[in-house]
Amino acid sequence: xxxxxxxxxxxxxxxxxxxxxxxxxxxxxxxxxxxxxxxxxxxxxxxxxxxxxxxxxxxxxxxxxxxxxxxxxxxxxxxxxxxxxxxxxxxxxxxxxxxxxxxxxxxxxxxxxxxxxxxxxxxxxxxxxxxxxxxxxxxxxxxxxxxxxxxxxxxxxxxxxxxxxxxxxxxxxxxxxxxxxxxxxxxxxxxxxxxxxxxxxxxxxxxxxxxxxxxxxxxxxxxxxxxxxxxxxxxxxxxxxxxxxxxxxxxxxxxxxxxxxxxxxxxxxxxxxxxxxxxxxxxxxxxxxxxxxxxxxxxxxxxxxxxxxxxxxxxxxxxxxxxxxxxxxxxxxxxxxxxxxxxxxxxxxxxxxxxxxxxxxxxxxxxxxxxxxxxxxxxxxxxxxxxxxxxxxxxxxxxxxxxxxxxxxxxxxxxxxxxxxxxxxxxxxxxxxxxxxxxxxxxxxxxxxxxxxxxxxxxxxxxxxxxxxxxxxxxxxxxxxxxxxxxxxxxxxxxxxxxxxxxxxxxxxxxxxxxxxxxxxxxxxxxxxxxxxxxxxxxxxxxxxxxxxxxxxxxxxxxxxxxxxxxxxxxxxxxxxxxxxxxxxxxxxxxxxxxxxxxxxxxx
Amino acid sequence: xxxxxxxxxxxxxxxxxxxxxxxxxxxxxxxxxxxxxxxxxxxxxxxxxxxxxxxxxxxxxxxxxxxxxxxxxxxxxxxxxxxxxxxxxxxxxxxxxxxxxxxxxxxxxxxxxxxxxxxxxxxxxxxxxxxxxxxxxxxxxxxxxxxxxxxxxxxxxxxxxxxxxxxxxxxxxxxxxxxxxxxxxxxxxxxxxxxxxxxxxxxxxxxxxxxxxxxxxxxxxxxxxxxxxxxxxxxxxxxxxxxxxxxxxxxxxxxxxxxxxxxxxxxxxxxxxxxxxxxxxxxxxxxxxxxxxxxxxxxxxxxxxxxxxxxxxxxxxxxxxxxxxxxxxxxxxxxxxxxxxxxxxxxxxxxx
Numbered sequence: 001x002x003x004x005x006x007x008x009x010x011x012x013x014x015x016x017x018x019x020x021x022x023x024x025x026x027x028x029x030x031x032x033x034x035x036x037x038x039x040x041x042x043x044x045x046x047x048x049x050x051x052x053x054x055x056x057x058x059x060x061x062x063x064x065x066x067x068x069x070x071x072x073x074x075x076x077x078x079x080x081x082x083x084x085x086x087x088x089x090x091x092x093x094x095x096x097x098x099x100x101x102x103x104x105x106x107x108x109x110x111x112x113x114x115x116x117x118x119x120x121x122x123x124x125x126x127x128x129x130x131x132x133x134x135x136x137x138x139x140x141x142x143x144x145x146x147x148x149x150x151x152x153x154x155x156x157x158x159x160x161x162x163x164x165x166x167x168x169x170x171x172x173x174x175x176x177x178x179x180x181x182x183x184x185x186x187x188x189x190x191x192x193x194x195x196x197x198x199x200x201x202x203x204x205x206x207x208x209x210x211x212x213x214x215x216x217x218x219x220x221x222x223x224x225x226x227x228x229x230x231x232x233x234x235x236x237x238x239x240x241x242x243x244x245x246x247x248x249x250x251x252x253x254x255x256x257x258x259x260x261x262x263x264x265x266x267x268x269x270x271x272x273x274x275x276x277x278x279x280x281x282x283x284x285x286x287x288x289x290x291x292x293x294x295x296x297x298x299x300x301x302x303x304x305x306x307x308x309x310x311x312x313x314x315x316x317x318x319x320x321x322x323x324x325x326x327x328x329x330x331x332x333x334x335x336x337x338x339x340x341x342x343x344x345x346x347x348x349x350x351x352x353x354x355x356x357x358x359x360x361x362x363x364x365x366x367x368x369x370x371x372x373x374x375x376x377x378x379x380x381x382x383x384x385x386x387x388x389x390x391x392x393x394x395x396x397x398x399x400x401x402x403x404x405x406x407x408x409x410x411x412x413x414x415x416x417x418x419x420x421x422x423x424x425x426x427x428x429x430x431x432x433x434x435x436x437x438x439x440x441x442x443x444x445x446x447x448x449x450x451x452x453x454x455x456x457x458x459x460x461x462x463x464x465x466x467x468x469x470x471x472x473x474x475x476x477x478x479x480x481x482x483x484x485x486x487x488x489x490x491x492x493x494x495x496x497x498x499x500x501x502x503x504x505x506x507x508x509x510x511x512x513x514x515x516x517x518x519x520x521x522x523x524x525x526x527x528x529x530x531x532x533x534x535x536x537x538x539x540x541x542x543x544x545x546x547x548x549x550x551x552x553x554x555x556x557x558x559x560x561x562x563x564x565x566x567x568x569x570x571x572x573x574x575x576x577x578x579x580x581x582x583x584x585x586x587x588x589x590x591x592x593x594x595x596x597x598x599x600x601x602x603x604x
Numbered sequence: 605x606x607x608x609x610x611x612x613x614x615x616x617x618x619x620x621x622x623x624x625x626x627x628x629x630x631x632x633x634x635x636x637x638x639x640x641x642x643x644x645x646x647x648x649x650x651x652x653x654x655x656x657x658x659x660x661x662x663x664x665x666x667x668x669x670x671x672x673x674x675x676x677x678x679x680x681x682x683x684x685x686x687x688x689x690x691x692x693x694x695x696x697x698x699x700x701x702x703x704x705x706x707x708x709x710x711x712x713x714x715x716x717x718x719x720x721x722x723x724x725x726x727x728x729x730x731x732x733x734x735x736x737x738x739x740x741x742x743x744x745x746x747x748x749x750x751x752x753x754x755x756x757x758x759x760x761x762x763x764x765x766x767x768x769x770x771x772x773x774x775x776x777x778x779x780x781x782x783x784x785x786x787x788x789x790x791x792x793x794x795x796x797x798x799x800x801x802x803x804x805x806x807x808x809x810x811x812x813x814x815x816x817x818x819x820x821x822x823x824x825x826x827x828x829x830x831x832x833x834x835x836x837x838x839x840x841x842x843x844x845x846x847x848x849x850x851x852x853x854x855x856x857x858x859x860x861x862x863x864x865x866x867x868x869x870x871x872x873x874x875x876x877x878x879x880x881x882x883x884x885x886x887x888x889x890x891x892x893x894x895x896x897x898x899x900x901x902x903x904x905x906x907x908x909x910x911x912x913x914x915x916x917x918x919x920x921x922x923x924x925x926x927x928x929x930x931x932x933x934x935x936x937x938x939x940x941x942x943x944x945x946x947x948x949x950x951x952x953x954x955x956x
Contacts, residue, residue, distance in 0.1 A: 078952040105953055113949050120945035194948075201951045209936040211809035217843060343842040347812045352939035359944040366944075508845040596847055 007462045009037040013088050019453040022090055025054040027061070027413065030087040040470075041086065041093040042462040042481060045579065046556050047295050049536050051090030051454035054447065055390070055410040055417065058181065059295040059383075060085050060092050066185040071193055075119075076111040090454040093463055096475050119194055120363070127191065127370050134187055134377045138285075141180050141385055144173050146392040149400070149428045167425040170396070174421055177389050178414055181382075188378040195371040202360040209348055209357075214596075216506055216568065221341050222364050223565055225334050227372040230566075232289045232302065235282040236309055237326050240316035242278055246271035249317045258306035285381050293537055294379025297410045301384035311525040315547055326547075333569065393421065400424045402436030403444065411444040411451075461579070462486070501585075503553070503578035505598035506564035511573050512603065513550045517587045532593055534585050546570045551593040553581045553600050567595075575600050612654035612703050613710045616647050616791075626651045628727025628787030633923055640900045642893065642920050647791030648710045649727060650758055654703055655785050658762065662697045669781045672766070677775035684768050691763040699755060707758065708751045711790065720792055721747045721860060723921075724757040726764055727787035746825060746858075747793055749865040754790060761788045794919045795860060798881035799824035799910035800834055802890060803926055804841075804898040810929035812904060814847065815839050815894045819881045821872050822857030824908055824921065831869075832856055835881050839891045846887070851880045886911055889918050897923050903930065 010032035015022070023031060048060065068082020081097040099105050119126060147166045156162065199222065206218045243249040248271045251264045265272040283303055291308055292299025302309045319326050341361065348354050394409030402420050403409060409417055420436050427434035466486055475481040516531040518524065524545055527533060532551045546552070546566050552574040567574035573595030581600060585591065590603040611626075619627055619635020627635065631649035638644045659668070668690055675683050699707065714722065725744040743764040745757040764770065765786055774781070800819025805812045818834040820827050827834050832855060838848035854877055858867045882890070890909060897920065898905050908922040941947055 102953075109949065109952055112952065116948065117943075117945065120948070121943075197948050197951070198945070201947050204951070205937060205947075210811050210813045212806055212811040212814050212838070212847065214840075214845075214847065217840070220843075340842050344813060347841070348936070349812075349933055350935055353935055353937050355940035356937035356947065359940055360947050363944040363947070508843070596845055 006466055007460055007464060010041065010086070010088060010093075010463045011037050013460075013463070016089060016453055016457050019089065019450045019457075022450050022454060025090075025411075025413065025447055025450070026052070026057055026087045027415075030057065030061075030085065032086045032088055032093075036086065037464060039095050040462065040464045040467050041095045043459045044085075044092045044094045045459070045461075046577070047293065048092040049556050050296065051451050051457075052087065052092060053297065053410045053451060054413040056296050057087065057092075058178070058414050062182050062185045063188070064094075065182070066189045067193070069186065070189045075115045075194065076108045077193065077197075078105045078109040078112050088463075089457050089459065090451060091457070091459040116194055116197075119191070120198075120367075123191075123366055123370075130187065130191065130370070131377075134184075134382075137180060137183055137187070138377075138382055138385065141177065141382065141389060144176055144180075144389060145169070146173055146389070146396060149396070149424070165429070167428045170393075170421050170425050171418070174393055174418060177386065177393075181386050184378055184382045184386075188374060191367070191370045192374065195367040198360075198363045198367045199371065202364045205357065205360055206344075209353065210344065213344075214505060214508075216508065216564065217340070219564070220337060220568060221344065221361065222368060223337070224365075224368055224372050225330050225337065227369070228376040229372065230328065231376070232286045232309070233312075234328070235286045236312050237316055239275070239279060239282060240313050240320060240326065242275055243313070243317060244320045246275055248272055248275050249321070252310075252314045252317055254314065258310045261310060262306075288381040288384040289376075290380045290384055294375075294383040297387045297390070297407075301380070301388075303384065304388070308524055312545060312547075315545075319547070328569065390417075393417065397421070397424060397436070400427060400434045400436075402434050402440055404441055408440075408444045411447045412440065458580075458583075499602040501553075501575075501578040501581055501600040501602075503575040503581075503598045503600065504564075505595055506576040507552075507567035507572060507574035507595045509551075509571070509573035510592065510594045510596060511551050512590060512592045515553075515585050515587055515589045515591050516549075517582055517585055519582050532591050534581050534591075536582050546572065551591075551595070552576075553578060553585070553591070553593060555579060555581050555583075610653055612651055612657065613706045614649050614651055615710070615713075616644060616649075619649065625729060626653060626787065628652070628729050628789075629924065630725060630727035630922060631787045631789050632727075634789060634791065636900075637897065637920055637923060640897075642897060642900075642923075643918060645792040645794055645919050645921070646714060647722070647789060648714065650707055650788040650790065652729065652785035652787055654706070655762055655787070657703060658697075658699060661700050662693060669784070672771055672774075673781040675771060675775055677772045680768070680772075683771060683775075687766045687768050687771050690766045694763040694766065695756075695759045697759070699759075704755065707755065707790075711751055711754050714790070714792055719749065721749050721795075721865065722754060723789070723791050723793050724748050724754060724761060725789045725791070726761040727789045729785055729787070744825070746823060746867050747860040747862075747865050753865060758788050758790070762786065791921070793860070794910040794921070795913045796823050796910035797913040797916070798822065799908070799921075800827045800881070802894050802907045802909060803904070804894045804907070805904040805926060805929055806838070807928075810932065813841055815841055815891050817882075817887060817890055817894075819909075820852075820854050820857065821876060821881050822859050822870075823867060824858075824910060825867060826856060826858045826869070828908070831858075837882075837887055839887065841891070841895055844888070844891070846884075849880075851878060853878050854881065882911060886916065886918065893918060893920060901925065 011034060052060070064083050064085050071077040072081040079099050081099060083094050083096050085092055085094045087093070099108060147169045149166060149170070153166050157165065202222065203218050206213050243252065248265060248268045251261055251268060251272070256264070262276070265276050287302035287309060289302045290299045291301070291305070316326050345354055345357055348357060390409060391406050394403060394406035397403040397409060397420055398406045402423060412420060420440060423434045423436040470481060470483050470486060511532075513530060513532045515534050516527050517534040518526065519536055527545050527548055529548050530550050532553060533545065533549045534553045536555045547570070549572070551572055552567050554576045556577055564574055564576055573593045575593055575595055575598050578600060585600075585602060592601040592603055594600070614623070614627060614635075616635045616638040619632060620639065621632050621636040623635060624632040627649040634644055634647065635649070671686060672690070675686060677683065698704070711722070714720065723744060723746050743761045745760065748754055748757050765784060798819050798821050800817065801824070802815055802817040804815050806814050807816050815838070817837045817839065818827060820832045820834045826832050833852040835852055835854070836848065836850040837846055839846050854872050856869055857872050859870055861868050893909070894905070894907055897907060901923075904926040905923045906926045907920060910919050910921055911917070912919065938950070941950065
């Protein structure tokens with residue numbers, strides 16, 4: 001492999017003034033070593049667009065533990081092992097470990113055929129079992145009780161002769177949370193890479209048969225119509241309809257906070273009570289929707305912050321009052337998908353190719369319900385509850401004066417949080433004050449400053465020598481990284497037009513309009529009708545505003561991202577994965593969004 | 605309805621693809637399109653039978669045929685002299701009265717007394733691939749006005765069979781002179797606002813799911829000849845998305861000389877130079893027509909089109925099978941597998 005140097009080496013990355021010592025926030029195994037200079041790494045901006053709070057590195061550590069378990073050890077993917085990750089200046093860089101020796105590939109293929117074959121052969125049945133297992137795991141998490149450590153332990157410890165003091169359960173409950181999170185990510189990858197494998201095979205076939213086919217067009221043939229990720233938005237529509245039917249839609253007057261809406265609803269008699277009861281039904285589980293992608297503790301769920309879902313309700317109510325339908329035209333969407341499939345099928349050169357196309361697409365349609373729906377179970381439902389549970393431990397630490405605020409637990413690595421909890425367990429037992437306040441509070445303060453400072457760093461898209469060829473299916477499947485992507489990344493600044501941003505063409509069409517840059521989903525209510533949304537991640541929780549905006553632009557995301565799918569449904573142009581739209585575009589600027597070519601132009 | 609082989613003149617409306625031996629490739633295609641309901645400007649073909657009767661009148665003993673058959677393709681001096689002399693004779697020789705009458709009557713029927721301009725174009729009987737490289741038989745005369753001019757350019761087309769390039773080609777390829785013939789298309793001209801070509805597959809990748817449309821202001825001759833860089837649009841056939849849209853700077857256009865006939869080259873006025881030569885509605889209509897024609901023939905097509913200046917009506921001037929990618933067509937899969945997921949194993953190097 002010849003090596004061209006176009007990206008800095010890991011060893012060449014310098015500390016930011018004011019952020020020195022950032023390493024102490026993260027485990028030793030995430031640090032770059034001298035040997036890592038010989039390998040090619042890329043910034044995983046898709047999942048980790050911000051500097052990592054120490055607790056949140058669990059959302060890298062655990063997924064890479066489980067991803068690799070299934071590719072390397074469980075299914076023995078022939079051409080790829082797992083993913084290595086490192087952290088520098090708070091950002092997560094990763095590299096995949098390909099298998100290149102033909103004899104080794106052949107040996108693994110034999111194992112893979114047997115094991116993957118079992119899953120593909122029994123997919124529907126196994127996926128049914130998966131849902132049950134996942135729901136049980138969620139129930140287990142919800143059942144975990146975080147001890148309150150009252151002055152005297154519960155009387156039942158005595159009357160039932162339980163024999164275990166409550167402080168024991170601090171450790172047990174915390175460990176069970178971490179273990180459950182780990183199990184959840186194993187379930188996450190149990191089917192996922194097999195699902196992506198089937199998708200990749202169909203995708204490559206389409207690219208070979210139709211060299212100019214857009215990624216988004218393949219996605220349109222593959223995407224499910226009735227997927228879980230649409231369900232939270234469907235629930236909002238249901239609540240909007242109900243509010244109109246019950247005559248309580250007036251409660252959603254402009255500018256009212258969720259609290260004011262709930263209070264007004266509570267005073268709206270029977271109708272208000274009925275609406276509130278239905279709201280509660282929707283909230284569990286459908287509002288366990290993260291405002292992000294499930295990788296940061298501060299991406300709160302709809303349940304945590306009702307202003308996100310409630311900001312969409314007035315728009316839906318207004319549409320209903322105007323007599324417009326807010327239903328997703330499922331039948332029409334399905335008919336259009338069937339038409340696209342039939343037409344491409346018809347354009348193939350032979351009946352043999354058509355038969356292969358049918359099989360490959362059939363397999364994708366078999367595996368895609370999992371690929372699309374697992375995200376709601378894992379990254380949204382489970383993860384939202386998980387972070388809330390961790391907050392309860394944060395509250396325990398705060399009550400015991402180890403931390404200043406329950407959110408501060410996220411500035412501790414989970415092993416450090418475990419230590420701090422032992423401090424509390426000891427203090428309760430000893431009848432003495434905890435010792436952590438003096439230790440942790442200054443550390444948390446310093447870490448907050450360091451993380452704030454690290455936000456100013458622009459991470460290079462990649463580090464280390466560029467390999468001649470990148471053919472790792474895991475990189476292509478998960479991050480869309482191919483040799484071509486790397487060429488684009490390594491372009492020098494003078495080859496790049498200042499007023500142009502290049503991304504993935506996620507949804508076709510060309511429009512011009514005014515930019516609304518939102519770096520925090522909690523500001524979602526600021527969006528005005530007809531604006532172009534510019535946001536960091538295209539998370540599903542943006543879905544409800546799609547009825548208002550004219551186009552969507554994101555820093556991160558691929559053509560299969562939820563926002564891309566929603567944008568295509570709304571027939572609205574979208575460019576995703578631009579890398580730096582929220583940094584280079586300012587609210588109020590005029591933009592042209594070209595969703596056919598994946599280009600955003602700043603017009604001024 | 606198949607045409608009878610003896611007719612000197614056949615209107616498009618009575619020609620099918622199977623009439624190719626008597627009307628040539630271009631004429632057969634225009635007849636086929638007309639009968640398929642595609643908007644083709646009306647016209648007729650002066651058939652190979654007409655050509656033979658003309659040559660018989662000029663050279664009843666077959667001396668020209670023998671003389672050309674004996675030419676040495678490497679002796680260019682002699683070949684050029686001989687063929688120039690033959691062309692002069694063809695261009696000067698009057699048409700037999702019945703043939704002259706048939707052509708002028710057809711022209712009058714076409715122009716309906718309005719003095720309409722026509723295009724006079726040769727329509728070779730060779731196979732398409734050969735036709736493409738058969739230099740000199742691609743004569744096209746635009747904006748031809750009046751009976752006399754039609755007769756004049758008809759003979760010019762016929763004469764082009766004896767251009768030095770054509771004869772060198774035939775001699776080198778060892779093609780027989782006996783039975784040599786051509787059809788000549790006489791077709792009403794469209795006073796084109798813009799015109800161009802389209803391929804019902806990608807000319808760069810062969811992708812059958814896209815249509816590439818190229819066009820420029822005025823008559824299509826400047827696009828075909830490469831005198832302008834045309835606007836280019838690539839449209840996805842299935843989704844209708846415009847996947848590429850390149851508006852070029854179009855410096856010149858070919859426009860009709862309405863009084864003297866023929867074509868003038870004029871600069872495009874500054875305010876139109878960088879304006880797309882077709883609007884989205886026209887592009888849509890072109891793509892729809894392209895798809896209809898492709899579906900009619902069952903293979904990707906290479907199509908010439910024009911948009912009328914007054915009416916914005918779209919006309920198809922020519923369609924022939926695309927040949928470059930067709931010859932490279934290959935299977936993209938190994939066909940169906942025993943189990944659908946065997947494709948995944950094959951992808952990783954396993955045996956399907």
